[in-house]
Amino acid sequence: MPYLRVALDVPLPRLFDYRLDIATSADIGRRVVVPFGTRRLVGVVLEIVEQPDYDVAAIKSAEAVLDDMPALSPALLGLFRFCADYYQHPIGQVLHTALPTRFRDSTVFRVAEALRYVAVDSAGLLTSLPKRAALQLRLAKLLAIPRNEAELRAAGGTAWKTVQAWLEAGLVVAQVVQVAPGVAAQGPQLNGEQAEAVAAISTSEGFAAFLLNGITGSGKTEVYLNAIAAVLARGQQALVLVPEINLTPQLEGRFRQRFPGVDIVSLNSGVADGERAAGWVRAARGEAGIVLGTRLAVFTPAPGLGLIVVDEEHDASFKQQDGLRYSARDVAVYRARQAGIPIVLGSATPSLESWQNAESGRYRRLHLGLRAVAGAQPPTLRLVSTKRQPLSEGIHASTLAAIRERLERGEQSLVFLNRRGYAPVMHCGECGWMAACTRCSARMTVHLRERQLRCHHCGEEDGLPRVCPGCGNQDMKPLGQGTQRLEDMLAEHFPKARVLRIDRDSTRRKGSFETALNAVHAGEVDILVGTQMLAKGHDFPNLTLVAVIGADNGLYSADFRASERLYAQLVQVAGRAGRADKPGEVLLQTDFPEHPLYQALLADDYAAFAAGELAERKLAGFPPFLxxxxxxxxxxxxxxxxxxxxxxxxxxxxxxxxxxxxxxxxxxxxxxxxxxxxxxxxxxxxxxxxxxxxxxxxxxxxxxxxxxxxxxxxxxxxx
CATH class of the missing domain: 3.30.70.600 (Ribosomal protein S10)
Incomplete structure (x- = not known):
């Protein structure tokens, strides 16, 4: 009788033994339902032994073996063991984190096999159709090669009914997908730097880590797409990680346009549990050619994995801050090494850890210094000194003049302030009272339109006080700036302009973020007010001015990574200006124009900035030197x-x-x-x-x- 050693979702770094005396077999990597105290838990079999370490009489029996998802491969289980050992986290909880929600309990969730449809005789079908049957003729041409259901439905309103009729008549057959097809649509012509980068990635053998360091607008995504096309052509799979859910829809659209016949799985917190589990299973079967997702997608099974891409690799969002506190970027590098495949880490401002790895020869650096769009130039950066200068709600007169100039030319402007709400704090000028959260060591942010004070750390909310709780003063004022206050000020200053604020508060409802982006692309917005949600990955061809407000706040932090993060953020938001053929300008308001960080930005020399920061960290004894x-x-x-x-x-x-x-x-x-x-x-x-x-x-x-x-x-x- 075999005994199973099972990993369970409990805070203990060990496996648990169970008998298998039910009339079925269990494989390593398979889910099982077992009793645990008074509970029934779902675990994963990690070992099968003939003789347990404990008294046989005390060992309970497994209740069921679940076969609704493919057994986890030895390679994937090895990745989970690495995470358990490196991050000092119980292996059962690592597995529980990695599995989709639908597979964390005993409910059976079966995913139908992916099918492709193809005509038995495409030429014969075409000749048999009436010449006026435009939809049927279009379908017959499509069915010359295998197509999925979504592609066929997109051909027209009654297209899918027609295909089903042809299936019944034997004119079309359904095929189970074995490997992801590797047909890529034609993309734009690559420039020399892009072509060299693609060649280096595509011809590499075994494990290789590439640091793709390209300025904003240099076409890093095109390098990804071309490298992935080579992988798909070999019948392999690609895993693409992005830091935030807001970047997924735009990137997914480009991928689907480039790879129309490929099953692309999108895995992020915005995807419904059932859809996420189905995509996970399709990837595990080898049906999905591309897996695109946020940090948790790094654990997605992919038996034919041939390439991993980590976009914006420097982003802190790749680090999980609770539970299994893993770095998806670092786990991705380990997974690539484990599988013996290349990994591409892309960023305009690489993390200093990755930069040091490239300097020491562990990674190979690929540089993109030219903008991908012909004629497009990097934006002009100008520092606007605000020291002892009169400001209108925090905005300098020259910044307002630059916005007015864009309005007159019919171009768009982005005013960037990484602080949502109306103001950071409600303040009493008489006694100095400031609204503080009762649950956190933080101030309550003023949300004037909602007449609320809100803690952005724990979510605590309270109404705006009518009088000061400290002294009874009725003349309290919001102190400082937030995006709501900035939006109101700009709407008042430019009454004919269409002002749109995009931050976490304005995009709470599902689909609101995409609606806002569509309005920008459609030219229905003149002035954008936004936070870091807009700083990266978005391409607005008519946006020619970026004005950065409140950047100096990042200079005051005691965190040794503060300069690195501020530099990256400013480069990212500056890259939103002038991405097409229109010249862009970036205005950075500061009280400290002579600060070395701002001077490095003016020189557009990240290598010099990184060298200086690394020298300081080595001297002070900070990562990556310890x-x-x-x-x-x-x-x-x-x-x-x-x-x-x-x-x-x-x-x-x-x-x-x-x-x-x-x-x-x-x-x-x-x-x-x-x-x-x-x-x-x-x-x-x-x-x-x-x-x-x-x-x-x-x-x-x-x-x-x-x-x-x-x-x-x-x-x-x-x-």
Whole structure:
């Protein structure tokens, strides 16, 4: 009788043994339903043994083996084990995170096989049709090669009924898809830099990591598309990761246009659970040629994987901040190495970790320095000094003049402010009171139109107070700027202009973001007001001016990554200007025009900026020259959290290669009514740090449960 070793969604880093005495077999990588205490859980079989490690009499039986999804491959299970070991997370919870929601419980979810339809005799079918039957003639031509249902339905209103009739008559047959077809539509002519990049990627053998460093508008997506076309032509699959859900629809549209016959699976949080599970299964069967998704898509099974692309690889959104705290970019690199295939990391402003890997020879850097559209030039960047200058609601007179000039020319402007709401805080000028969140160490943002104060960290909401709670003053004022206030000011200053605000508040309803983008492309908007949602990936041909407000806020941060993030953000938003044949201009308002970061932007020299930042980090002892992990703890009181962390230090193994720092309060000490502390450990040797963490986690997990919640964050982005 075989015994199954099953990974379960429980916070224990071990497998659990079960008997298999039901009349069915179980494979490694297959889901099973098992009893666990008083519960029934779904787990994944990781091992099958003849003799268990425990008393046979105490081992319970598995209740069911589920075969509605393909068994997870040894390679994919190896990826999950790597994540469990590297991020010090229980293997069962890693698997639970990676599986689609529909496969996390015992409900059976079957996905029909993907079919393609083709005419038995296309030429004969064409000659048999009346010449006036335009739709039928069009269908007959389409069916000369295998087509999927969506393509045939798109041919016309009654097209699918016609195909079904031909199926019944035997004129058309349905074929089960075995491999993704590799036919690509013709794309634009590549320039020399793009062609060299595609050739390097497509001719590489085995594992190779390419850092595609291209200025905004240089055509990185075309490089991706051409490299993917070569992969599909070999009957292989491609995995494409994007940092945010808002970038997916636009990119998906380009992919579907370029690869009309390829099954493209889109996996992100905006896709319904059933559709997501179906796409996951089609990828696992090898039916889907391209998997396009956000960070969780890195775990999608793809037996014929031939290429991985990580777009905007520097983006912090690739790092999961709770549960399994993984970096999708780093996991993607490991997966490419595991599979022996190339990976392309694309960015106009690569992360300094990736840049250092290219400098040291671990990655190969491919540079795109020209704009892809013929005649398009990078925008002109100009610093607008606001020091001791009169401002109109935070906007300089020269910025307003530049917007007016675009309005007169019929061109569009983007005013960028990475702070939503009307104002950052409600303030009393008499006693100094400021509206603070009762659940977080943060101010409440003013949302004037909704007459609300809102915490952007925990979601707490409250009405606007009529009088100051501190002194009773009735003359309270919103302090600072947000996108709502900026929108109102611009609408008042330019009454005939069509002003549109795009931020998380204005695009809450499903489809509202796409509707807003369509309005911009249709020329129905003169002035855009937006946050970082608009900073990357969007192409507005008629947008020729970008005005950046409030960038100086990024200079005050104690985070050593603040300069890197600000530089990347400014480059991304600047790249929205002048992407077609119209010259673009970027105005950056600042009190510190002489700051080295702004001077590096003026010189348009990311290499020099990166070299300077890396030199500082090496001198100060920061990543990528050492490796870090943070033990985070939260409790009802800060003393409890810090007490737990002090006890954790005593449990840490002795190591000369690892530095353990004293526990401190988190930068945001209070979040959602819980108080938080953290403990930093670091080492110049990754292997030494990993060995230290493995031993430390064993000791911490052996402790009795407490009211303190704790978690380990390996390679943290936030300290």
């Amino acid at each position: 490796y870090q992990a943070v033990l985070r703890a939260e409790a009802n009181q800060l003393d409890e959290a810090l007490g737990y962390l002090r006890n954790a230090i005593h449990l840490a193994p002795a190591s000369d290669a690892v530095t353990v720092w004293d526990p401190v309060a988190a930068s945001m000490m209070r979040l959602a009514s819980r108080e938080r502390g953290q403990l930093l450990v670091q080492s110049t040797a990754r292997t030494r740090l990993m060995a230290f963490l493995s031993e430390w986690m064993l000791a911490l997990r052996a402790q009795k449960p407490t009211k303190v919640r704790w978690a380990l964050d390996v390679d943290p982005l936030e300290l």
